[in-house]
Amino acid sequence: MAHRILVIFEKPIMLSFEPSDPHLFATALGVADTPLEISLLLRDSAVTYAVSAQAPSARILGQEIAPSGTTPARLVTFMLEHGAVVRVVREDLEERGIPPSLLVTGVRVVGRSETADIFAENDGVILW
Amino acid sequence: MGRLLVVDSRDLTEYAGGRFLPPLVEDLCRQGHDVTLFLVENGVIAARRGATAGLSFEALSDRGAHILADDVSCRSRGIRELASGVCLSDLDCLADKISDGFDNILWY
Amino acid sequence: MHNDEPILSGRKRVRRVAIVLSTGSYQREAPTTVLRLAEKLLERGIEVNVWAFEEAVTLTNQDQIEHNEPPSLRPVLGDSHAPVGRFIDQLLRAGLHGAKMDWVTCILCAQERGVEKHQMGGAIVGTLGDLWKFVGGADQVIAIPAYR
Numbered sequence: 001m002a003h004r005i006l007v008i009f010e011k012p013i014m015l016s017f018e019p020s021d022p023h024l025f026a027t028a029l030g031v032a033d034t035p036l037e038i039s040l041l042l043r044d045s046a047v048t049y050a051v052s053a054q055a056p057s058a059r060i061l062g063q064e065i066a067p068s069g070t071t072p073a074r075l076v077t078f079m080l081e082h083g084a085v086v087r088v089v090r091e092d093l094e095e096r097g098i099p100p101s102l103l104v105t106g107v108r109v110v111g112r113s114e115t116a117d118i119f120a121e122n123d124g125v126i127l128w
Numbered sequence: 129m130g131r132l133l134v135v136d137s138r139d140l141t142e143y144a145g146g147r148f149l150p151p152l153v154e155d156l157c158r159q160g161h162d163v164t165l166f167l168v169e170n171g172v173i174a175a176r177r178g179a180t181a182g183l184s185f186e187a188l189s190d191r192g193a194h195i196l197a198d199d200v201s202c203r204s205r206g207i208r209e210l211a212s213g214v215c216l217s218d219l220d221c222l223a224d225k226i227s228d229g230f231d232n233i234l235w236y
Numbered sequence: 237m238h239n240d241e242p243i244l245s246g247r248k249r250v251r252r253v254a255i256v257l258s259t260g261s262y263q264r265e266a267p268t269t270v271l272r273l274a275e276k277l278l279e280r281g282i283e284v285n286v287w288a289f290e291e292a293v294t295l296t297n298q299d300q301i302e303h304n305e306p307p308s309l310r311p312v313l314g315d316s317h318a319p320v321g322r323f324i325d326q327l328l329r330a331g332l333h334g335a336k337m338d339w340v341t342c343i344l345c346a347q348e349r350g351v352e353k354h355q356m357g358g359a360i361v362g363t364l365g366d367l368w369k370f371v372g373g374a375d376q377v378i379a380i381p382a383y384r
Binding site for chain 1: 261262263264265267268271272275305306308309311312313314317318319320323326327330
């Protein structure tokens, strides 16, 4: 039985007529509503999800397409509050000019070399 | 010489093809074209100050390229400071430029 | 804001833009950008012809509904959200009183996905030939790549 699940995000999806990336809120549901031990690894462009100052908003004919104002950072915070471990890859942050000071509080920064251990300590992997 | 638009909608590091985009813009500028590089969606990730993929933007701007980053895309990704050579812009500006006409448009 | 003056000597004003879109929504931002840009072009009196290919034929499925979000996530996601089709419908209707937008879905892609009979009013089910007519008749061609 898989119990410890590693969920990996690589590419951010913003403003897609969903309140947020559907993979992100599907993961949040697993974190909040199931007994599974779910952790997240944000790498490549998806490290953007851990940046705290996101403000998604776009209007078409005056109508807001993201009325809830949900941000990936808000969902990351939600998952942290529900006990999930959220890691971001340091090298991918650095490549994109994101200092740790911009990240959501509680997110752990890990080196790329640590991802093998993270993979090995889980029973299942979902790479969206 | 031509008036050309290159739109980048992907993180330049995301696909192997991304690494060829700045050299393409540079070559077009060197040939004397009037080139606009418009960054939108995940294309603005390279425009964050400090991003490695955006290091070439200042040189491209010095060569005459107009490098613009969509404001909606920047805000949604928490990008507040732009790399040298990149100006904050919006789709009104892009629509104005398209209205005026380009000789060719590449959307990457 | 960037305000450089375009070089326009002798250039003919753009009247028609063709947009080739090959991606659906919900996993890509591209349809959002297309609709945002289409609105701006229509405001400027430019005719917009969208040719929807592959997954983009689902954007005009009339059976999209505004569903409720999962209860445990409503504090974060809100109660519900409008589907993409509503915005396309409104842009098509906006053309009644100004520059118009044509939205043509590829019949082959629509049939494969079972949405040919589910297209919203205003969307036209067309052929691959329409793609090339749009492209050939446009002052500007914008093709959004269907990258994976």
